Amino acid sequence: xxxxxxxxxxxxxxxxxxxxxxxxxxxxxxxxxxxxxxxxxxxxxxxxxxxxxxxxxxxxxxxxxxxxxxxxxxxxxxxxxxxxxxxxxxxxxxxxxxxxxxxxxxxxxxxxxxxxxxxxxxxxxxxxxxxxxxxxxxxxxxxxxxxxxxxxxxxxxxxxxxxxxxxxxxxxxxxxxxxxxxxxxxxxxxxxxxxxxxxxxxxxxxxxxxxxxxxxxxxxxxxxxxxxxxxxxxxxxxxxxxxxxxxxxxxxxxxxx
Amino acid sequence: xxxxxxxxxxxxxxxxxxxxxxxxxxxxxxxxxxxxxxxxxxxxxxxxxxxxxxxxxxxxxxxxxxxxxxxxxxxxxxxxxxxxxxxxxxxxxxxxxxxxxxxxxxxxxxxxxxxxxxxxxxxxxxxxxxxxxxxxxxxxxxxxxxxxxxxxxxxxxxxxxxxxxxxxxxxxxxxxxxxxxxxxxxxxxxxxxxxxxxxxxxxxxxxxxxxxxxxxxxxxxxxxxxxxxxxxxxxxxxxxxxxxxxxxxxxxxxxxxxxxxxxxxx
Numbered sequence: 001x002x003x004x005x006x007x008x009x010x011x012x013x014x015x016x017x018x019x020x021x022x023x024x025x026x027x028x029x030x031x032x033x034x035x036x037x038x039x040x041x042x043x044x045x046x047x048x049x050x051x052x053x054x055x056x057x058x059x060x061x062x063x064x065x066x067x068x069x070x071x072x073x074x075x076x077x078x079x080x081x082x083x084x085x086x087x088x089x090x091x092x093x094x095x096x097x098x099x100x101x102x103x104x105x106x107x108x109x110x111x112x113x114x115x116x117x118x119x120x121x122x123x124x125x126x127x128x129x130x131x132x133x134x135x136x137x138x139x140x141x142x143x144x145x146x147x148x149x150x151x152x153x154x155x156x157x158x159x160x161x162x163x164x165x166x167x168x169x170x171x172x173x174x175x176x177x178x179x180x181x182x183x184x185x186x187x188x189x190x191x192x193x194x195x196x197x198x199x200x201x202x203x204x205x206x207x208x209x210x211x212x213x214x215x216x217x218x219x220x221x222x223x224x225x226x227x228x229x230x231x232x233x234x235x236x237x238x239x240x241x242x243x244x245x246x247x248x249x250x251x252x253x254x255x256x257x
Numbered sequence: 258x259x260x261x262x263x264x265x266x267x268x269x270x271x272x273x274x275x276x277x278x279x280x281x282x283x284x285x286x287x288x289x290x291x292x293x294x295x296x297x298x299x300x301x302x303x304x305x306x307x308x309x310x311x312x313x314x315x316x317x318x319x320x321x322x323x324x325x326x327x328x329x330x331x332x333x334x335x336x337x338x339x340x341x342x343x344x345x346x347x348x349x350x351x352x353x354x355x356x357x358x359x360x361x362x363x364x365x366x367x368x369x370x371x372x373x374x375x376x377x378x379x380x381x382x383x384x385x386x387x388x389x390x391x392x393x394x395x396x397x398x399x400x401x402x403x404x405x406x407x408x409x410x411x412x413x414x415x416x417x418x419x420x421x422x423x424x425x426x427x428x429x430x431x432x433x434x435x436x437x438x439x440x441x442x443x444x445x446x447x448x449x450x451x452x453x454x455x456x457x458x459x460x461x462x463x464x465x466x467x468x469x470x471x472x473x474x475x476x477x478x479x480x481x482x483x484x485x486x487x488x489x490x491x492x493x494x495x496x497x498x499x500x501x502x503x504x505x506x507x508x509x510x511x512x513x514x515x516x517x518x519x520x521x522x523x
Binding site: 125127129130131132134 | 309311335336338339341343345347349350351352362363366367
């Protein structure tokens, strides 16, 4: 029995325990939300730091993902003479899956890692301890603004990614391959349902924002306070948030009709 | 009669099965500067963490101004800490804030003051540590001694009743050490504070402390004024105060017999 438990521990018990701790950490953050000038100002500063500075990466990536989708879709559809449907395929792929997932992956790599490293380094250099000793709550002052900024930024960044994807896709299909502009946009409008397609992407982006931001602040806050510990936590942020995101993507896709 | 700012009775603390502190009894009178000295790794910093409520003791009580720290809940603990100044060994300045913002942060958090007044207070504290001109610098632009002085200004900006110093003089050049000693003494006397200093710097504590406790092997092995400790007959105290190699305080970390490591158990 002991052998079975020790075999199961790293496979099942440890992840469940971490999941529980992460959930409790989320509760500890949520109860600290106040509508005060200081907190709003701290969140806005972090939105600038982690959201706005991710904008260029998101825009460039979105543009090229849109172009690739159009290119692939156009080639396949051309075999059946259905190139007019490229707009609909582009919109559906972007809004339902690729927009939220790719934006969240890019965000985890660009902003999530920087949040983890920043908090982890503050811990390693005793800054969080100093704050605690000055009766300043590190969760309220350091962790919460970064978490909130991540949660609020990701849906907006997803919208920007989708917009750039559409621009990139239409540029390839309309300007390079000569698909009629009216048909391209008209088909997209006809085949995309606001609730079934567009809003699903919005729900996903909100959930992914929560997952990536929570993973980033949690791994940073509980990082081993050494150089290698912070490095490991940074890697963990990308790995854990990517896996969580893909699992939740499947769950949400199967649940939302 | 002077009352005690800190009163520690029968304090014990363990990490796992390892005893870090055992039967510690310390009294720190109000307005005094008391030093806790001892070799590295003896549990001095742990003692500070217990006094500031970062750790909970396994035995005994810690009273600070009549309040028992170890039974305080989160809110009461933060209220207690807002009257406490702490200078950590590395200064622990916030690296993304300027010197000005570092010193201003306790005022912004705990005192509802207009910005004009905050600026005056910050500048006056920085002036008292000789760094008024460094107000716009970032912590990365400061030397080790300057960072420690900024941290001192931050620790006393709210005029706390009690200041805890964790190895405040370690790794500093002699001029900075003398400057900091003078600053610590002046600040303590001018603001009528109480100071508890954790250090292993015997020579400097002779100049600074009113009373000293010496720790060895998880316990207090000697106490008295700096002059009394120089004449103390306890072997551990004599070894520490005179920096002797041979004595009851071992050089080697607890280990098995040497031949067991080299030749194996068999």
